[in-house]
Amino acid sequence: MEADGKMAKVRGAFFLSDRTGITSETLGNMLLTQFAGVQFDRVTIPFINSLSKARDTVARIDAYRERHGEPPLIFSTAVDDEIRAILATADGVFMDFFESFIARLEDTLGVRASHSVGLAHGANPSTYHRRIEAVNFALAHDDGARMDHYAEADLILLAPSRCGKTPTCLYLALQHGLRAANLPLTEEILEAERLPEALTRFRSKLFGLTIDAERLAQIRSERLPNSRYASREQCARELRLAQGIYRRLGAPSLDTTHVSVEEIAAHIIHQMGLKSILR
Amino acid sequence: MEADGKMAKVRGAFFLSDRTGITSETLGNMLLTQFAGVQFDRVTIPFINSLSKARDTVARIDAYRERHGEPPLIFSTAVDDEIRAILATADGVFMDFFESFIARLEDTLGVRASHSVGLAHGANPSTYHRRIEAVNFALAHDDGARMDHYAEADLILLAPSRCGKTPTCLYLALQHGLRAANLPLTEEILEAERLPEALTRFRSKLFGLTIDAERLAQIRSERLPNSRYASREQCARELRLAQGIYRRLGAPSLDTTHVSVEEIAAHIIHQMGLKSILR
Numbered sequence: 001m002e003a004d005g006k007m008a009k010v011r012g013a014f015f016l017s018d019r020t021g022i023t024s025e026t027l028g029n030m031l032l033t034q035f036a037g038v039q040f041d042r043v044t045i046p047f048i049n050s051l052s053k054a055r056d057t058v059a060r061i062d063a064y065r066e067r068h069g070e071p072p073l074i075f076s077t078a079v080d081d082e083i084r085a086i087l088a089t090a091d092g093v094f095m096d097f098f099e100s101f102i103a104r105l106e107d108t109l110g111v112r113a114s115h116s117v118g119l120a121h122g123a124n125p126s127t128y129h130r131r132i133e134a135v136n137f138a139l140a141h142d143d144g145a146r147m148d149h150y151a152e153a154d155l156i157l158l159a160p161s162r163c164g165k166t167p168t169c170l171y172l173a174l175q176h177g178l179r180a181a182n183l184p185l186t187e188e189i190l191e192a193e194r195l196p197e198a199l200t201r202f203r204s205k206l207f208g209l210t211i212d213a214e215r216l217a218q219i220r221s222e223r224l225p226n227s228r229y230a231s232r233e234q235c236a237r238e239l240r241l242a243q244g245i246y247r248r249l250g251a252p253s254l255d256t257t258h259v260s261v262e263e264i265a266a267h268i269i270h271q272m273g274l275k276s277i278l279r
Numbered sequence: 280m281e282a283d284g285k286m287a288k289v290r291g292a293f294f295l296s297d298r299t300g301i302t303s304e305t306l307g308n309m310l311l312t313q314f315a316g317v318q319f320d321r322v323t324i325p326f327i328n329s330l331s332k333a334r335d336t337v338a339r340i341d342a343y344r345e346r347h348g349e350p351p352l353i354f355s356t357a358v359d360d361e362i363r364a365i366l367a368t369a370d371g372v373f374m375d376f377f378e379s380f381i382a383r384l385e386d387t388l389g390v391r392a393s394h395s396v397g398l399a400h401g402a403n404p405s406t407y408h409r410r411i412e413a414v415n416f417a418l419a420h421d422d423g424a425r426m427d428h429y430a431e432a433d434l435i436l437l438a439p440s441r442c443g444k445t446p447t448c449l450y451l452a453l454q455h456g457l458r459a460a461n462l463p464l465t466e467e468i469l470e471a472e473r474l475p476e477a478l479t480r481f482r483s484k485l486f487g488l489t490i491d492a493e494r495l496a497q498i499r500s501e502r503l504p505n506s507r508y509a510s511r512e513q514c515a516r517e518l519r520l521a522q523g524i525y526r527r528l529g530a531p532s533l534d535t536t537h538v539s540v541e542e543i544a545a546h547i548i549h550q551m552g553l554k555s556i557l558r
Contacts, residue, residue: 011388020545023309026302030356031380034392046549073387077309093387095380101310108352108372109290113313129498131540135446139418167414170449174540219408261410261453266299270325 012064012072013040016057016087018080018117021046027097028075040073048078049117054086061090081115127177127277134173134180141181142166150181150202154274157182158246159209160190160238161229162219164256164264168209171261176269177277190241195249207268208246208253213239215257291343291351292319295336295366297359297396300325306376307354319352327357328396333365340369360394406456406556413452413459420460421445429460429481433553436461437525438488439469439517440508441498443535443543447488450540455548456556469520474528486547487525487532492518494536 013032015024021044032040043064045057064072072092078084079098088094102113140146141153143166150156155172157165161184169180189195199206211219213236220230228234246253252271256264269276292311294303300323311319322343324336343351351371357363358377367373381392419425420432422445429435434451436444440463448459468474478485492515499509507513525532531550535543548555 020542022541022545023305027306027356027376030302031377031384034358034381034394035384035388035390036393037390038388046545071387073384077306079313093383095383097306097376098310100379101374102313104372104374105310105314105352108350109314109317111314111316114315115313128539132443132446135449139445164411166418167411167453170414171453174446174450174453260407262301263299266301266325 010039010041010068011070012061012068012092013042014061014064014072014074014090014092015042015044016048016074016076016078017044017046018049018078018083019046024075024077024097027077028073028095031075032073048083048087049080051082051086054078054083058086058090061092065091079113079115079117130177130277131174134177135170137179137181138169138173142169144183144186147181147183147196147198150199150205152179153181153202153205154178155180155207155268155272156199156202156205157207157209157268158185158195158242158251159211160185160216160235160242162216162223163209163211164261165209167261168256168264168268171265172268175262175276176265176274178269178274185238185242185245190238190245193241193244193248195245203249203251205272206246206249206251207272208242208251209264210239210243210246210253210255212255212257289318289320289347290349291347291371292321293340293343293351293353293369293371294321294323295327295353295355295357296323296325297328297357297362298325303354303356303376306356307352307374310354311352327362327366328359330361330365333357333362337365337369340371344370358392358394358396409456409556410453413456414449416458416460417448417452421448423462423465426460426462426475426477429478429484431458432460432481432484433457434459434486434547434551435478435481435484436486436488436547437464437474437521437530438490439464439495439514439521441495441502442488442490443540444488446540447535447543447547450544451547454541454555455544455553457548457553464517464521464524469517469524472520472523472527474524482528482530484551485525485528485530486551487521487528487530488543489518489522489525489532489534491534491536 015021015028017024025044048054048057074090074092074094076087077097078087106113157169157180159165165182169182172178172180216235217230217232224230254267294300294307296303304323327333327336353369353371353373355366356376357366385392436448438444444461448461451457451459495514496509496511503509533546
């Protein structure tokens with residue numbers, strides 16, 4: 001019971017999968033974010049790849065239902081017909097991401113689907129290799145560590161300290177197999193209001209990040225509290241100078257304040273016309 | 280035309296989204312992997328967040344249809360009613376991941392969905408913070424660089440060189456906000472057939488990776504061709520000793536040969552009962 005005497009709405013949401021659960025969680029969560037007023041109790045059950053695991057899952061959901069009263073939501077991406085048939089008997093609202101579309105696809109393509117677990121996330125050796133190589137590239141070229149292989153980079157991220165360069169580069173490497181270097185816009189570069197000479201020939205690979213000054217000050221304060229580095233004024237000044245540099249270079253840029261790493265990566269790929277290995 | 284005179288089946292597949300396209304691609308690809316005999320020409324169109332972009336998308340799909348003959352498959356996660364109405368007019372087989380489930384959810388929850396673009400991928404500042412912190416932790420504790428903060432680690436990955444420790448730790452950090460350290464099983468550790476003393480009290484955090492010896496030799500050969508390090512025998516020996524260590528420690532382990540980074544991460548989280556920030 002909450003202080004105002006109303007029951008908080010909490011609804012169980014199960015994400016079921018015969019593999020990792022990633023797809024089931026991703027689509028399920030997209031749908032659930034549409035109901036801002038409802039609180040969800042999320043449970044992911046991955047690797048349901050046998051009839052006995054399917055039965056255990058049903059027992060777990062039924063027990064949940066008994067404890068909580070309202071029928072939980074169930075999102076499933078399981079593909080095996082027998083496993084799906086068992087899961088569908090659970091005491092909840094069953095949403096089958098596989099069954100809802102597969103019949104229509106079979107009709108359209110004139111081919112029967114395999115209905116067996118496939119390599120959904122592509123552990124394809126050549127893709128794996130590209131991703132690992134890209135991670136090594138990102139690590140070697142993090143934070144301006146070296147500037148000698150920019151010709152091989154797919155992109156070069158620019159930003160003042162703590163705007164999210166490193167996670168973005170690592171995500172671009174791991175998820176999309178892209179070689180992303182990054183260069184911090186240091187005091188020296190910002191004062192000069194231009195980039196080191198060596199970078200000018202890679203102008204088309206440059207992408208800038210910005211962030212809200214208040215947020216940047218907060219992030220920096222966790223690292224160096226009460227420093228000039230973390231002051232609101234210093235952050236605002238660096239961001240203003242950085243934006244001037246992006247503008248003069250004609251480099252696209254993005255404000256990362258309210259954007260997740262996945263989304264920053266997607267924006268960069270889209271704006272720069274890069275090719276993810278996923279596509 | 281192929282050599283045997285049959286036309287290769289290539290079907291257009293469009294992944295449409297008002298945001299990053301990640302959900303649309305993920306679920307769409309899961310469905311397409313069910314049709315191993317069909318080749319797909321995949322196009323992702325993200326950030327369709329205005330009526331004019333929706334109209335441009337329809338024009339692009341219609342042009343594709345005209346060039347290729349057969350109606351392309353269209354997977355959409357767009358949530359805005361007007362934008363969806365436009366996209367649905369495209370000349371293809373329209374699969375609406377949003378509309379197919381949202382009405383049922385509205386009925387069940389007794390609440391109307393917002394039908395507007397939400398924070399699907401959670402650019403929640405506290406989550407962002409945990410992910411960045413976890414990335415910093417992974418970078419600081421990569422490859423046995425330091426062993427002084429293992430008490431704060433959510434897990435410690437063990438494996439011989441080049442079995443995928445670093446990408447796995449980075450993925451666990453970026454995607455799941457988990458603090459993952461990793462320790463290479465060096466010749467010294469493998470010879471001793473046991474871990475450094477400092478690690479014994481973190482036994483419950485240990486997880487081992489293995490890989491097929493042939494595959495490991497191939498990966499190492501790209502780095503140091505014709506070396507003892509990259510020889511089939513040396514790889515097989517290291518992997519055998521590593522497995523002995525995992526067994527004696529009672530540490531769970533996973534063969535990564537045919538498994539993507541996402542899947543390795545999902546297995547580890549599942550087997551070790553860790554809590555991803557996504558859940």
